[in-house]
Amino acid sequence: MKSKQTKAMSFLQLAAERCSTRSFRTDPIPDEVIGRILEAGRLAPSAKNLQPWHFTLVQTPAMLEKVHACYSRNWFHTAPAILIVSGRYENAWVRPADSYNSLETDLAITLDHMILAAAEEGVGTCWIGAFDLQVLKNALGMDEKEEIFAFTPLGYPTKDFTPVPKNRKSLSEMTTYR
Numbered sequence: 264m265k266s267k268q269t270k271a272m273s274f275l276q277l278a279a280e281r282c283s284t285r286s287f288r289t290d291p292i293p294d295e296v297i298g299r300i301l302e303a304g305r306l307a308p309s310a311k312n313l314q315p316w317h318f319t320l321v322q323t324p325a326m327l328e329k330v331h332a333c334y335s336r337n338w339f340h341t342a343p344a345i346l347i348v349s350g351r352y353e354n355a356w357v358r359p360a361d362s363y364n365s366l367e368t369d370l371a372i373t374l375d376h377m378i379l380a381a382a383e384e385g386v387g388t389c390w391i392g393a394f395d396l397q398v399l400k401n402a403l404g405m406d407e408k409e410e411i412f413a414f415t416p417l418g419y420p421t422k423d424f425t426p427v428p429k430n431r432k433s434l435s436e437m438t439t440y441r
């Protein structure tokens with residue numbers, strides 16, 4: 264992934280180039296870039312269009328330090344911003360047939376939209392799922408009912424950052440044509 268993206272990529276190119284970034288420069292991301300990333304999340308689809316999400320963008324040094332406590336990796340602590348997507352089960356769609364609640368799906372879709380938008384902007388991201396939920400909720404002052412399944416740091420990759428080559432099963436292993 265280039266550090267400053269100027270030319271629009273095809274979607275497949277974007278999907279191929281998006282990768283987990285685990286080496287961030289500390290310089291801030293311009294507001295207009297952040298704005299476009301958030302806009303991609305706003306436009307995401309959700310069950311019954313309920314949009315049961317809230318975006319928290321952490322950028323102040325004091326809040327960054329608090330949030331760092333939920334995931335103690337040095338590379339995570341250099342990113343200038345952290346984007347957290349949260350929501351409540353009571354605000355998401357429930358499938359009548361079996362009471363499946365779409366909150367986790369809806370939150371994953373909007374975060375993925377923003378992660379892909381960030382990749383198009385040359386901004387590095389990394390899905391983080393292995394965090395301490397309670398520490399994060401306490402840091403953000405969120406109540407028990409607010410759910411967080413994943414978040415991402417946002418930042419430009421360092422010059423020496425090299426993506427791990429894509430390692431995926433073949434299409435034939437994951438697809439059935441019938």
Ligand SMILES: Cc1cc2nc3c(=O)[nH]c(=O)nc-3n(C[C@H](O)[C@H](O)[C@H](O)COP(=O)(O)O)c2cc1C
Nearest residue numbers: 281282283284285389390391392393394413427429
């Ligand atoms: C739901 C989810 C949770 C993840 N949690 C973490 C995590 O806690 N820490 C981490 O370094 N990477 C995490 N990842 C990143 C994956 O390891 C990564 O996406 C995968 O190895 C494929 O690599 P790529 O993103 O570079 O294509 C997570 C990814 C997903 C989708």
